[in-house]
Amino acid sequence: MNGAATRQASRLIPTSQEDKFLSLFSSAHGTTQKLSASATIVSQGDKVTSVYRVVSGHVRCCAYTEDGHRRVVCFRGAGAIIGMGQPTHGTWNTSVEAVTACVVQSVARTLIDDRMPEDPEILNGVVRSLQSEIDQQEAHLLMMAVLPASERVFSFLEEFSRQRGSKGYVALPMCRRDIGEYLGLSMETVSRSFSALRDSQRIETLGAEKFRLLDPASQAPRLPDCHAA
Amino acid sequence: MNGAATRQASRLIPTSQEDKFLSLFSSAHGTTQKLSASATIVSQGDKVTSVYRVVSGHVRCCAYTEDGHRRVVCFRGAGAIIGMGQPTHGTWNTSVEAVTACVVQSVARTLIDDRMPEDPEILNGVVRSLQSEIDQQEAHLLMMAVLPASERVFSFLEEFSRQRGSKGYVALPMCRRDIGEYLGLSMETVSRSFSALRDSQRIETLGAEKFRLLDPASQAPRLPDCHAA
DNA sequence: CGTACTGTTGAGTACTGTCAACCGACGTGG
DNA sequence: CCACGTCGGTTGACAGTACTCAACAGTACG
Numbered sequence: 001m002n003g004a005a006t007r008q009a010s011r012l013i014p015t016s017q018e019d020k021f022l023s024l025f026s027s028a029h030g031t032t033q034k035l036s037a038s039a040t041i042v043s044q045g046d047k048v049t050s051v052y053r054v055v056s057g058h059v060r061c062c063a064y065t066e067d068g069h070r071r072v073v074c075f076r077g078a079g080a081i082i083g084m085g086q087p088t089h090g091t092w093n094t095s096v097e098a099v100t101a102c103v104v105q106s107v108a109r110t111l112i113d114d115r116m117p118e119d120p121e122i123l124n125g126v127v128r129s130l131q132s133e134i135d136q137q138e139a140h141l142l143m144m145a146v147l148p149a150s151e152r153v154f155s156f157l158e159e160f161s162r163q164r165g166s167k168g169y170v171a172l173p174m175c176r177r178d179i180g181e182y183l184g185l186s187m188e189t190v191s192r193s194f195s196a197l198r199d200s201q202r203i204e205t206l207g208a209e210k211f212r213l214l215d216p217a218s219q220a221p222r223l224p225d226c227h228a229a
Numbered sequence: 230m231n232g233a234a235t236r237q238a239s240r241l242i243p244t245s246q247e248d249k250f251l252s253l254f255s256s257a258h259g260t261t262q263k264l265s266a267s268a269t270i271v272s273q274g275d276k277v278t279s280v281y282r283v284v285s286g287h288v289r290c291c292a293y294t295e296d297g298h299r300r301v302v303c304f305r306g307a308g309a310i311i312g313m314g315q316p317t318h319g320t321w322n323t324s325v326e327a328v329t330a331c332v333v334q335s336v337a338r339t340l341i342d343d344r345m346p347e348d349p350e351i352l353n354g355v356v357r358s359l360q361s362e363i364d365q366q367e368a369h370l371l372m373m374a375v376l377p378a379s380e381r382v383f384s385f386l387e388e389f390s391r392q393r394g395s396k397g398y399v400a401l402p403m404c405r406r407d408i409g410e411y412l413g414l415s416m417e418t419v420s421r422s423f424s425a426l427r428d429s430q431r432i433e434t435l436g437a438e439k440f441r442l443l444d445p446a447s448q449a450p451r452l453p454d455c456h457a458a
Numbered sequence: 459c460g461t462a463c464t465g466t467t468g469a470g471t472a473c474t475g476t477c478a479a480c481c482g483a484c485g486t487g488g
Numbered sequence: 489c490c491a492c493g494t495c496g497g498t499t500g501a502c503a504g505t506a507c508t509c510a511a512c513a514g515t516a517c518g
Contacts, residue, residue, distance in 0.1 A: 063371055071374055073367060085363035093367065116356075117349045127345075130359040134314035137366040138302060138322065142292055144373050145300055145413035149506065176465065184374035186507055191466055208465055208514095378474065405497065415475055420498055437497055459518100466513075474505080481498075488491080 021125025024112065025053040025105040032105045041096040041104060042083075048090055050106040051083040057102030058173045061094040062181075072182035074136065075099065075174060077163060081129045088113055100173045144184050152183045153193035154202060161213055169210040176208075250354025253341065254282040254334040261334045270325040270333060271312075277319055279335040280312040286331030287402045290323040291410075301411035303365065304328065304403060306392060310358045317342055329402045373413050381412045382422035383431060390442055398439040405437075 024030060032055070035041065041052065044064055054076055061073045061082065073094050076082055086092055088109060098104075115122045143155055156179065164170050172179075180190045194211075197203045204212045253259060261284070264270065270281065273293055283305055290302045290311065302323050305311055315321055317338060327333075344351045372384055385408065393399050401408075409419045423440075426432045433441045 063367070065371075065375065069375070071371055073370065085360055087360055087364075093364065117346070117352055120346045123346055123352065126356070127359070130356070130363065131314055131316055134359065134362055134366065135316075135322065137363065137370060138292070141302065141366060141370050141373065142294075142300055144370065146294065146298070181374075187464090188466080188508085189506055191464095192506090195466075416496090417476080417498080418474055420496095421474090424498075461516100461518085463516080464514085466511105468509105468511080470508085470510105472505105472507075474503105476503080477501090479498105479500080481496105483496090484494085486492085486494100488489105 019125055020119060020121040021129075022053070024107050024115070024122070027107075029111055030105050030107045032103065035098040035102045035104060037098055037100050039098045039102075041098065041102075042092050044092055044095040046092050048083065048086045048088060048092060048109055051081065051109050051112055052096065053105045054078055054080045054082065055103040055105055057104075058099040059096055059102060059104070060099050060174065060178060060182075061096050063094050070181055071184075072178055074140070075160075075178075075182065081125075083109070084112075084126055084129045085133050099178065149183075149185050149189050150193040150196050152185065153179070153190060154197055156183060157197075157203060157211060158213065169204075169206050169212045171210050248354055249348060249350040250358075251282070253336050253344070253351065256336075258340055259334050259336045261332065264327040264331045264333060266327055266329050268327045268331075270327065270331075271321050273321055273324040275321045277312065277315045277317060277321060277338055280310065280338050280341055281325065282334045283307055283309045283311065284332040284334055286333075287328040288325055288331060288333070289328050289403065289407060289411075290325050292323050299410055300413075301407055303369070304389075304407075304411065310354075312338070313341075313355055313358045314362050328407065378412075378414050378418050379422040379425050381414065382408070382419060383426055385412060386426075386432060386440060387442065398433075398435050398441045400439050 026032075035057075041059065042050075044062070056078050058075055058077050059080075059082070060075050063071045063073055065071070082096055083092075112122065112126065116126055117123070143152055147155060160172070161170050174182075176190045176194075177187045179185075180187045183190065185193075194203075194205065194208075198205050201214055204214055206212075255261075264286075270288065271279075273291070285307050287304055287306050288309075288311070289304050292300045292302055294300070311325055312321075315338075341351065341355065345355055346352070372381055376384060389401065390399050403411075405419045405423075406416045408414075409416045412419065414422075423432075423434065427434050430443055433443055435441075
């Protein structure tokens with residue numbers, strides 16, 4: 001059986017070297033914009049006209065419910081492609097917002113759609129981008145359904161650390177509320193989970209924004225009885 | 230703003246008339262198999278060699294964790310394409326199992342990958358299938374994060390009803406445990422939610438397996454305070 | 459220096475999971 | 489034909505988790 005841990009390892013489909021798909025964004029067809037923190041890149045309900053690529057900074061994809069509540073569907077950092085999953089002639093089902101100051105490139109969706117059939121390399125980039133999105137969403141879904149609060153937070157920190165590739169302290173660009181809305185937890189529970197993880201020596205913190213994972217040896221997740229073997 | 234309800238309505242990307250993509254499955258290149266209930270079609274960890282299409286019956290895609298627990302990632306009925314989201318040269322990250330007796334067609338993944346660049350219609354089918362999967366997963370994710378138990382169950386029944394298109398009683402092919410694993414709830418809570426929905430006149434039941442939605446006028450979801458406007 | 463915002467922590471409540479008993483349908487075997 | 493065991497579903501009692509409300513600390517900013 002191939003467990004969730006194994007999936008984690010194989011999850012990242014290589015973003016690949018500078019291929020034609022990515023170079024579309026920096027070509028003459030693409031535009032580059034600088035955004036300040038909390039700027040809105042696209043609003044939920046907007047017509048799908050562009051596909052975006054994050055060059056630097058972090059963005060969040062948010063879904064707003066009718067009653068005005070927000071849910072963070074995903075955070076995306078440098079290198080991420082955003083918008084291929086949206087239907088070509090439809091509307092955005094999420095808003096995309098800058099968490100930190102960002103540099104974001106975009107190209108017309110129609111350009112990609114036009115080039116895709118005639119250029120296998122671009123096609124490949126599109127399909128990889130879609131598959132990667134499915135895989136990440138699925139992992140997110142499983143986590144939400146199975147893990148208790150502290151484990152969700154820990155799992156989030158692991159993932160974030162891993163993306164950053166740093167062994168030292170990592171700075172979280174997003175606030176507790178954002179994390180809560182991503183993990184399906186209240187801000188307070190996220191904060192309590194940080195404290196609990198710190199107290200149980202699973203992470204070290206430096207202020208509220210910086211953290212470091214501790215001793216992988218002791219990092220077997222502490223599951224409640226229901227999830228124990 | 231485009232609320233979740235609106236998304237629901239526009240979610241289903243038309244599965245399209247008999248196009249070349251779908252006809253691949255029934256062509257000489259495809260194979261058809263009949264499966265009895267609870268048969269396994271693919272196992273998590275298997276190499277990705279085929280893509281499947283459900284002709285009749287219902288299947289579930291399950292993820293097994295290292296500790297042996299199962300989570301249902303999705304249920305899929307007639308017409309569903311399964312496996313395009315899996316990486317071409319990777320392994321299945323879920324098992325696919327027959328919930329009821331099923332007829333399932335399959336074609337080699339490599340065939341689709343080969344034909345995709347040269348045939349825009351097939352390409353279109355693939356991309357639509359991927360986008361549809363992303364959209365459904367996202368809706369699932371939002372539901373799991375926001376809704377309390379009874380609302381999740383109700384939302385599941387609505388979705389299932391809608392797929393069946395029937396106004397009368399609908400038979401659920403899957404058991405309470407399956408539903409629980411899909412919604413991130415225990416079997417008991419699912420059962421209690423059915424009872425609560427019946428008591429509050431939101432559904433009618435006929436035995437344990439058949440249900441009918443009642444009076445759409447009164448079907449504004451009853452959210453707890455935290456989610457009220 | 460006051461205000462606003464983020465984060466932390468405490469107290470009480472509500473929800474959901476676990477454990478357990480029970481019911482009814484079904485199939486098997488005596 | 490009936491006794492029995494199994495399985496899925498339901499319901500109750502209880503416990504644990506996470507949410508809400510609320511107070512408070514630290515920081516940034518005007």
